[in-house]
Amino acid sequence: MKKVINAPGRVVEEMLRGMELAHPGLLRLIPEQNVIVRADAPIRNKVALISGGGSGHEPTHGGYVGPGMLDAACAGAVFTSPTPEQMLEASKAVDGGAGVFYVIKNYTGDVLNFEMAGELAEAEEIQTDYVVVNDDVAVEDSTFTSGRRGIAGTVFVHKICGAAADDGKDLAGIKELAERVNANVRSMGMSLTSCVPPESGEPIFEIGDDEMEIGMGIHGEPGIERKNIEPADQIVDDLLQKILGDNVDFTSSGDVAVMVNGLGGTPLMELYIAYACVADILKREGVNIYKMPYVGEYMTSLEMAGFSITLLKLDEEMKGYLEAPCDVAAGRPF
Amino acid sequence: MKKVINAPGRVVEEMLRGMELAHPGLLRLIPEQNVIVRADAPIRNKVALISGGGSGHEPTHGGYVGPGMLDAACAGAVFTSPTPEQMLEASKAVDGGAGVFYVIKNYTGDVLNFEMAGELAEAEEIQTDYVVVNDDVAVEDSTFTSGRRGIAGTVFVHKICGAAADDGKDLAGIKELAERVNANVRSMGMSLTSCVPPESGEPIFEIGDDEMEIGMGIHGEPGIERKNIEPADQIVDDLLQKILGDNVDFTSSGDVAVMVNGLGGTPLMELYIAYACVADILKREGVNIYKMPYVGEYMTSLEMAGFSITLLKLDEEMKGYLEAPCDVAAGRPF
Numbered sequence: 001m002k003k004v005i006n007a008p009g010r011v012v013e014e015m016l017r018g019m020e021l022a023h024p025g026l027l028r029l030i031p032e033q034n035v036i037v038r039a040d041a042p043i044r045n046k047v048a049l050i051s052g053g054g055s056g057h058e059p060t061h062g063g064y065v066g067p068g069m070l071d072a073a074c075a076g077a078v079f080t081s082p083t084p085e086q087m088l089e090a091s092k093a094v095d096g097g098a099g100v101f102y103v104i105k106n107y108t109g110d111v112l113n114f115e116m117a118g119e120l121a122e123a124e125e126i127q128t129d130y131v132v133v134n135d136d137v138a139v140e141d142s143t144f145t146s147g148r149r150g151i152a153g154t155v156f157v158h159k160i161c162g163a164a165a166d167d168g169k170d171l172a173g174i175k176e177l178a179e180r181v182n183a184n185v186r187s188m189g190m191s192l193t194s195c196v197p198p199e200s201g202e203p204i205f206e207i208g209d210d211e212m213e214i215g216m217g218i219h220g221e222p223g224i225e226r227k228n229i230e231p232a233d234q235i236v237d238d239l240l241q242k243i244l245g246d247n248v249d250f251t252s253s254g255d256v257a258v259m260v261n262g263l264g265g266t267p268l269m270e271l272y273i274a275y276a277c278v279a280d281i282l283k284r285e286g287v288n289i290y291k292m293p294y295v296g297e298y299m300t301s302l303e304m305a306g307f308s309i310t311l312l313k314l315d316e317e318m319k320g321y322l323e324a325p326c327d328v329a330a331g332r333p334f
Numbered sequence: 335m336k337k338v339i340n341a342p343g344r345v346v347e348e349m350l351r352g353m354e355l356a357h358p359g360l361l362r363l364i365p366e367q368n369v370i371v372r373a374d375a376p377i378r379n380k381v382a383l384i385s386g387g388g389s390g391h392e393p394t395h396g397g398y399v400g401p402g403m404l405d406a407a408c409a410g411a412v413f414t415s416p417t418p419e420q421m422l423e424a425s426k427a428v429d430g431g432a433g434v435f436y437v438i439k440n441y442t443g444d445v446l447n448f449e450m451a452g453e454l455a456e457a458e459e460i461q462t463d464y465v466v467v468n469d470d471v472a473v474e475d476s477t478f479t480s481g482r483r484g485i486a487g488t489v490f491v492h493k494i495c496g497a498a499a500d501d502g503k504d505l506a507g508i509k510e511l512a513e514r515v516n517a518n519v520r521s522m523g524m525s526l527t528s529c530v531p532p533e534s535g536e537p538i539f540e541i542g543d544d545e546m547e548i549g550m551g552i553h554g555e556p557g558i559e560r561k562n563i564e565p566a567d568q569i570v571d572d573l574l575q576k577i578l579g580d581n582v583d584f585t586s587s588g589d590v591a592v593m594v595n596g597l598g599g600t601p602l603m604e605l606y607i608a609y610a611c612v613a614d615i616l617k618r619e620g621v622n623i624y625k626m627p628y629v630g631e632y633m634t635s636l637e638m639a640g641f642s643i644t645l646l647k648l649d650e651e652m653k654g655y656l657e658a659p660c661d662v663a664a665g666r667p668f
Contacts, residue, residue: 002526002543002639004604006565006611011603014566018606021613022629058602159668192336209336231340232348264601267636268392269345270338272352277340279355295356296667297631302601305336305637331668333630334493334660 001201008198012055012075019062023329026066033089034075034082036062041071041094047165047174048072048094051103051158052087053110054079056197057218059330060299064155068326069162070103078197078302079219081109087117091126099127099171103157103178105150106134129171131178133157135187135310137246138215138224149217152261152299153185153310156322163321181318186246188239189308190214192229193265195301214238218263218301232270236277239309244285250311255290257322258282259310264300266307271295274307290314291323298330335535342532346389346409353396357663360400367423368409368416370396375405375428381499381508382406382428385437385492386421387444388413390531391552393664394633398489402660403496404437412531412636413553415443421451425460433461433505437491437512439484440468463505465512467491469521469644471580472549472558483551486595486633487519487644490656497655515652520580522573523642524548526563527599529635548572552597552635566604570611573643578619584645589624591656592616593644598634600641605629608641624648625657632664 005011012034019036020029028039035052042048051061052074061073071094074082091100100121102114111132118128135153142149161178169177191213194203204220207213212235215223230238243250250256260275262268275295282289299308314322339345346368353370354363362373369386376382385395386408395407405428408416425434434455436448445466452462469487476483495512503511525547528537538554541547546569549557564572577584584590594609596602609629616623633642648656 002546002563004526004566004569004600004608004641006567006607011607014610015603015606018608018610018613018629022606022609022627024626056601056603058606063602192338212336229336232338233340235338265599265637266338267390267598267634268397268631269349269390269636272349272356272392273340273345274338274352275356276348276352279352292358292666293356294667295352297602298667300601302603303599303639307338326668328668332626333628333632333665333667334662 001196003198005198008201011198012077016062016075019329026327027329030089030093033086035072035086035090036065037072037093038065042096044096045098046096047098047169047171048096048100049103049162049165050087050090050094050100052082053105054081056302057299063330064158064328066326066328068166068324069158069328078199081107081113084113084116084120087114088120091117091121092124095126101171101174102128102130103154103161104130104132105154106132106147107144107149108146109144127171129175131157131175131182133182135185137186137242138188142217143221144219151187151189151218152259152308153187153312155298156185156257156312157181159326160318160321162326163324181312184248184313185310186243186248187308187310188215188242189263189306190235190239191216191263191304191306193305194220195264195304218299232273233277236274237281240281243309243311248313250313251286255288255314257290257312257314259294259298261299261308261310262297263304263306264297265303265305271307278309335530337532339532342535345532346411350396350409353663360661361663364423364427367420369406369420369424370399371406371427372399376430378430379432380430381432381503381505382430382434383437383496383499384421384424384428384434386416387439388415390636391633397664398492398662400660400662402500402658403492403662412533415441415447418447418450418454421448422454425451425455425462426458429460435505435508436462436464437488437495438464438466439488440466440481441478441483442480443478461505463509465491465509465516467516469519471520471576472522476551477555478553485521485523485552486593486642487521487646489632490519490591490646491515493660494652494655496660497658515646518582518647519644520577520582521642521644522549522576523597523640524569524573525550525597525638525640527639528554529598529638552633566607567611570608571615574615577643577645582647584647585620589622589648591624591646591648593628593632595633595642595644596631597638597640598631599637599639605641612643
């Protein structure tokens with residue numbers, strides 16, 4: 001296993017410490033809890049947004065904590081759900097009296113634990129609600145999931161609902177908006193290699209030197225097809241046909257936000273090549289790309305090579321919130 | 335070779351097209367030249383900054399084109415210098431009458447070609463000057479270089495001189511500032527894997543499953559030592575001792591900008607783990623880190639796993655320009 005780490009069992013703690021050290025004034029770490037919190041939390045009378053999940057998807061989720069996005073992120077062990085206790089501590093740290101909203105990616109452990117955390121928080125007089133994001137069109141039911149998995153489309157929920165919370169929307173309004181974003185966002189990915197979780201030190205799956213996996217999950221869950229590598233434009237066409245063939249009408253009038261998300265090991269060169277294919281195919285299909293697409297690493301799988309495509313059909317309210325300023329670690333290259 | 339590409343011989347053209355499509359209003363491509371230019375160039379009476387080099391280091395250089403940084407970037411083939419003709423076309427496209435300044439990483443081909451481009455531009459009445467950045471402390475003389483190589487510290491030259499040009503500094507002033515930044519910036523890297531250039535489809539070097547290379551170049555040039563992988567804190571200590579032992583006094587009073595730069599295949603998790611080590615060691619050594627460090631992928635080597643560390647000793651003028659706003663593709667995650 002080739003990694004820049006000190007000890008496989010301490011990667012999450014050391015990473016979070018590095019994040020806190022790298023972003024003084026923006027982030028603080030709740031000691032012993034592996035929870036990253038906005039340095040200025042709680043914000044009085046603002047709905048607080050919390051997300052979280054297994055580590056290994058950076059900058060998801062800690063990289064999205066800050067003004068205009070999340071109030072807290074709960075980091076589980078690599079590819080392992082955080083605990084209800086972590087989520088409760090996060091809730092207590094960020095609740096400003098207007099309630100706490102959980103953005104949950106659809107994995108069974110995440111959903112169960114956030115639901116339990118919500119009950120514990122309610123017992124402490126903190127109002128809670130949540131959305132379960134399930135944007136991945138690849139498969140129904142998977143290794144860790146009942147229904148569809150939640151992947152990179154979740155970042156749009158963070159961005160749009162984070163701006164809405166800043167704008168004063170109440171808990172019921174955030175819930176409605178989050179459900180609306182989730183109803184209009186669809187994603188699908190592909191991989192060329194497995195990633196290697198630090199604790200096991202072994203790849204999650206074996207894959208041939210000339211093979212790719214279409215529709216795999218961000219924890220290496222099986223996809224829908226294993227086949228020989230194809231040219232980028234063919235791969236992109238496959239992913240987009242499955243996304244466009246789902247039940248959101250991206251081709252009618254209106255604008256669509258587009259994300260080409262690298263999974264960790266794929267260089268930016270290839271993401272831009274893939275984006276050129278995406279732009280060509282969406283033009284052919286009559287899909288109107290809204291302003292600037294999102295090309296980069298938003299939700300990774302450690303060092304997995306591959307990428308995902310996400311489309312979000314926008315309404316006017318979503319556009320405003322998508323463009324609102326935010327200040328988060330993942331958005332601070334300079 | 336596992337890559338999301340259409341054809342090995344077209345990766346640069348297709349990547350640049352993807353960049354242009356992804357950033358309408360910010361970037362435009364000069365057809366047939368593989369030159370990315372600020373959409374609003376030329377800017378009258380502003381010194382124009384141009385950089386460039388072989389492709390495969392994205393977001394370097396095209397990702398740094400835009401207000402507050404570069405006016406143009408010349409993309410060579412992968413790991414191959416751009417031509418004087420590209421550089422001349424870039425110069426003609428962005429000169430606003432105040433001259434053109436070339437930021438050159440120290441590789442023999444890049445230096446020779448930019449020098450020739452400068453002569454060609456002068457013949458067309460465009461004033462030019464340049465800096466050769468040589469921040470890599472690892473080795474003197476290398477496969478493609480006489481003297482020290484230029485690596486990730488170059489991004490600080492782009493940022494600081496780009497802001498200075500926006501601020502109205504003239505060509506002589508930009509030259510002096512660029513030389514001052516170069517005199518105060520030092521870097522060194524390490525790798526766990528080779529990268530695979532698309533045209534050859536083969537790794538540049540072989541490396542064992544338990545080995546790492548200390549001080550290699552961003553084109554896979556040999557470093558100073560091949561040894562068994564060590565814990566992150568030991569690796570960071572090795573790199574920092576070499577940087578701190580060089581001829582810039584980072585430990586005296588004053589502030590130091592710090593960059594932990596991923597080479598493409600190393601996940602953000604590991605970069606933050608490395609940054610925690612950097613912060614601890616610099617504290618122990620009495621180096622004062624200025625505000626927010628730069629942790630991410632700034633100058634990559636395709637999908638190489640590994641990272642580099644850069645330190646820049648700042649003066650007050652550099653601080654102001656480092657913090658000035660900029661709007662470039664690499665700085666636009668949201």
